[in-house]
Amino acid sequence: MKSRQLFSLACMVPAVIVITAFFLIPAVQLLFIASGGEAGLSRYLAVLTTPRYRDALLSTVALSMVVTATTLLIGGIAGIFLARNRFPGHGLLVAILTFPLAFPGVVVGFMVIMLGGRLGLVGQISEALGADRIVFAYSMTGLFVGYLYFSIPRVLLTVMGVAETLDNRLIEAARSLGAGPFAIQRDIVLPALVPAFVAAGSICFATAMGAFGTAFTLATRINVLPMVIYQEFTEAANLAMAAALSVVLGLVAWAILALARLRGGDNVAAAG
Amino acid sequence: MNRLAYALALFFTVLTAAFLAVPALMSMLAGVTQIYARGIASGLTIDWILEVWRLYADTIGRSIAIAMMTLVVTLLVGIPLAYAFVVRPSALTRALNELMTLPLAVPGLAVALAMLQLYGNIDWFRRSSLFIVAGHVIFTLPFMVRAVASTLGAIDIRTLEEGAASLGAGPLRRFLDVVIPAAMPGVLAGSLMVVTLSIGEFNLTWMLHTPLTKTLPVGLADSYASMRLEIASAYTLVFFIMIVPLLVAMQLVARSKSRKGMSA
Amino acid sequence: MSTGVSVSLRAIAKTFPDGTRALKPTDLTVAKGETLVFLGPSGCGKTTCLRIVAGLEKPDAGGRVLFDGADVTETEIEHRNIGMVFQSYALFPNMTVAENIGYGLKIRKVPPAERAKRVAEMLALTGIEPLRDRRIDQLSGGQRQRVALARAVAIRPRVLLLDEPLTALDAALRDRLRTELDQLLRSLGITAIYVTHDQAEAMSLGDRIVVMKQGEIVQVGTPREVYFEPNSRFVAEFIGAANVIEGMASEGSIRFPGGQLMLPEPPAEGRCTIMLRPEAIEIRAPAGEDWTGTVQGVSFLGDRQRVTIAGAAAEMIVAEAPNRTRLKTGDRVGLAVAPQALRILQD
Incomplete structure (x- = not known):
């Protein structure tokens, strides 16, 4: 029994070394840098008082909230529909709707350019209809579309996963009691999906908060928090401020995801 | 009413799929079109892809190499860790699990910043692709551990191990003879995930790379900023060609796993 | 081929880390070649007893396990040279039937030729020769049970431990395998400890039955003794x-x-x-x-x-x-x- 204990402890050693060396120590040091020097903890105050930082934080939160709400609506409808119906082409639809999961943020940004860039589809269509060439890729709208692009697959998968496990007998029982299709959605299906929506929504929100690649591709001038951190670090060479902003961003994202996990969403994946 | 609702939902779902698929298809097409602004009428070509190969072949090779190294490290580190998580859950493993998944919650930018300020001055490391591998390991390890742990947890690995122990096998022997073979489905799923994530990783990599350690997504960002649309598209097409087989394999693995789960 | 040792338990007790007392201090001796059955409802401590003999659990301080008088309390299971049949069989899914049966011999570095011979013997003994190269997931419950038994016996263990080996099977098969198991244990003459909650199994297989309740032995005796002369209301009602x-x-x-x-x-x-x-x-x-x-x-x-x-x-x-x-x-x-x-x- 002793050898078993020793062996399972030994099994954790490589991971402890790797995580400590490349995450724990760097992260702790980052915390110190963010709160060290003359400015100290007042840097965190600066996040709220300096207009540039405060606006970035607020617009990032606002954008993430709108993206989350929209994604839940789209992913919820499509997810429930796909989970509860089978038809020819079902597999293809699911594949199309989930493949963008693996696209990095930069590629998503490029997809937005294909849609709303100078040579984009929307512009071509609007011109063909006789209107002005519509270009939205390099603005907040473009960012919104990009975030939708990488959020929909995540939400859809989570909703489908739960909707497929929904017990059909519950629905049959409701029908036997006289419930119509609308009442069934309202009283049975949606309540059962609430945990999935909470989980998917928090993941969506946290991912949108931290997304960098999409904004990076679309324009360095869009004032969202990750871009501001990047500019602080590269252009202003203000490591301490970049660190403080990272800590704030990290805390917000982590708190939202911790909330999600409390509600049982386990497939937490932040990328983009 | 019911039929109408069904038709509306179907239409909506197809529309959503189109939103995701159309730009991808357009970019694939753009990558093989002579002059995109003039459309397909200008003719199809593979010139842009050859150009991408000339400009960016090194990033493709490097991304594959980094993904493979990341995979090796996550396998060596992740399988034993997942095993320890399943067999001996304790306050220690829970804390370690929390710490391990934290990099997923914290934006990659912050993780990269943390690594940079600590290791930025260690010149050989900073300049080596290993620096990027380290970042990718931190980011992908939780996926490997989760996949392996869920497989091990589902098959009552403790009793299997007790069986091997009763036949005289020591801990290492049991790990090699029983645990690893039993973990294989999870190892496979985890490996596909790790390679896919590593090949596509941008947030960390953009901060960690140097001009001599550009990866595919870094090259993509570069081409989006400075190359004509056709080259950027051709490059994206190359990325899709690399990533789609991995995604298909992942879906197949997931499907065979869930089918096994049903029959068991 | 009478193999096996006598097994003595001296003051073994088991308190789990959360404070629950799974087993109160217990003394017991299993004679060489005897089949002893631990019988009791779930949670009575019988499986804990077996796992302590196996070396899968460590008794509380002071408890000792002796094989032929030699203290094995500190010996890990892999060095105790016991055979164990698990309720879920614990067959290795990545190995064939023959590989499962030969695994203990491989660990003991038995040369391949002799290993193959012994595996063939075991396949014959348990009547599953045709299944030799099957994968585990191609076997029925009863077949798995036989492979598990063959695997445990192949290493010529000093004591054979069986943890509810028939519980996972349906009633008709259970009756048939019970008879087979009885004949096998008799013919091997091996020391065996058998855990079950099924009194019919206990009576037909055991030389002696140990009836347990809430972590304690309530009665030890031959099947006839515990049936005809129960010492308590519990034993009377639990058996028959x-x-x-x-x-x-x-x-x-x-x-x-x-x-x-x-x-x-x-x-x-x-x-x-x-x-x-x-x-x-x-x-x-x-x-x-x-x-x-x-x-x-x-x-x-x-x-x-x-x-x-x-x-x-x-x-x-x-x-x-x-x-x-x-x-x-x-x-x-x-x-x-x-x-x-x-x-x-x-x-």
Whole structure:
């Protein structure tokens, strides 16, 4: 029994070394840098008082909230529909709707350019209809579309996963009691999906908060928090401020995801 | 009413799929079109892809190499860790699990910043692709551990191990003879995930790379900023060609796993 | 080929980290070649006992496990040279049947030729030669059970430990495999410890039965002893069907509401509890009988019938009648019992 204990402890050693060396120590040091020097903890105050930082934080939160709400609506409808119906082409639809999961943020940004860039589809269509060439890729709208692009697959998968496990007998029982299709959605299906929506929504929100690649591709001038951190670090060479902003961003994202996990969403994946 | 609702939902779902698929298809097409602004009428070509190969072949090779190294490290580190998580859950493993998944919650930018300020001055490391591998390991390890742990947890690995122990096998022997073979489905799923994530990783990599350690997504960002649309598209097409087989394999693995789960 | 050791447990107890006491200090010796069965409801400590013998659990400080007098308490399971059959069989899914059976021999570095020979013997012994190269997931429950047994026996263990090996099987198969297992254990002459919650299994397989309850041994004895002479209400009711009834004893007999019965020697005095097996009660015509009651219900079981009788004692009692005896609800019946079939219980 002793050898078993020793062996399972030994099994954790490589991971402890790797995580400590490349995450724990760097992260702790980052915390110190963010709160060290003359400015100290007042840097965190600066996040709220300096207009540039405060606006970035607020617009990032606002954008993430709108993206989350929209994604839940789209992913919820499509997810429930796909989970509860089978038809020819079902597999293809699911594949199309989930493949963008693996696209990095930069590629998503490029997809937005294909849609709303100078040579984009929307512009071509609007011109063909006789209107002005519509270009939205390099603005907040473009960012919104990009975030939708990488959020929909995540939400859809989570909703489908739960909707497929929904017990059909519950629905049959409701029908036997006289419930119509609308009442069934309202009283049975949606309540059962609430945990999935909470989980998917928090993941969506946290991912949108931290997304960098999409904004990076679309324009360095869009004032969202990750871009501001990047500019602080590269252009202003203000490591301490970049660190403080990272800590704030990290805390917000982590708190939202911790909330999600409390509600049982386990497939937490932040990328983009 | 019911039929109408069904038709509306179907239409909506197809529309959503189109939103995701159309730009991808357009970019694939753009990558093989002579002059995109003039459309397909200008003719199809593979010139842009050859150009991408000339400009960016090194990033493709490097991304594959980094993904493979990341995979090796996550396998060596992740399988034993997942095993320890399943067999001996304790306050220690829970804390370690929390710490391990934290990099997923914290934006990659912050993780990269943390690594940079600590290791930025260690010149050989900073300049080596290993620096990027380290970042990718931190980011992908939780996926490997989760996949392996869920497989091990589902098959009552403790009793299997007790069986091997009763036949005289020591801990290492049991790990090699029983645990690893039993973990294989999870190892496979985890490996596909790790390679896919590593090949596509941008947030960390953009901060960690140097001009001599550009990866595919870094090259993509570069081409989006400075190359004509056709080259950027051709490059994206190359990325899709690399990533789609991995995604298909992942879906197949997931499907065979869930089918096994049903029959068991 | 009588292999095996005697196994002694000295003051073994088990307290789990959360403070629950799975096993109170227990002493027990299993003789060389004996089949000992631990029997009890779930949570009684029988599996803990087995796992301590196996080396999968460590007894609390002070407890010792001896194989042929040698202390193995600190020896890990992989060095104890025991064979173990698990309830879930724990067969390795990545190995074939033959590889599973040969695994312990491979660990012991038995040369391949001899290993193959021994595996063939084991396949023959358990009657599964055709399954040699099958994968585990292609086997039925009964086949898996045989592979698990063959694998455990292949290493010629010093003691064979079986943890509810038949529980996962359906009833008909369980009966058949029980008989086979019994013959196999007899022919091997191996020391075996068998854990079950099924009293029929315990009685047919055990040389001795250890009845356990809430982490304690309540009785140890041969199947006949625990059946005919249970030392407590718990044992009486856990093993077989039993009428446990209270009455007033005086002058060599015991009185119930429906009459009286002769007590065996030495007789008790005052309030006492007795145990009567249903098959020990003979149903007769009421006339001239000292103990009578009214038929409350009859269930026909084919080979016999089970009769519920009211009015004879404070509680309902159950008796068995031959399958052709005509009885119906409401019949008055007389009940005859031989004094030696009646057992006075201490609690």
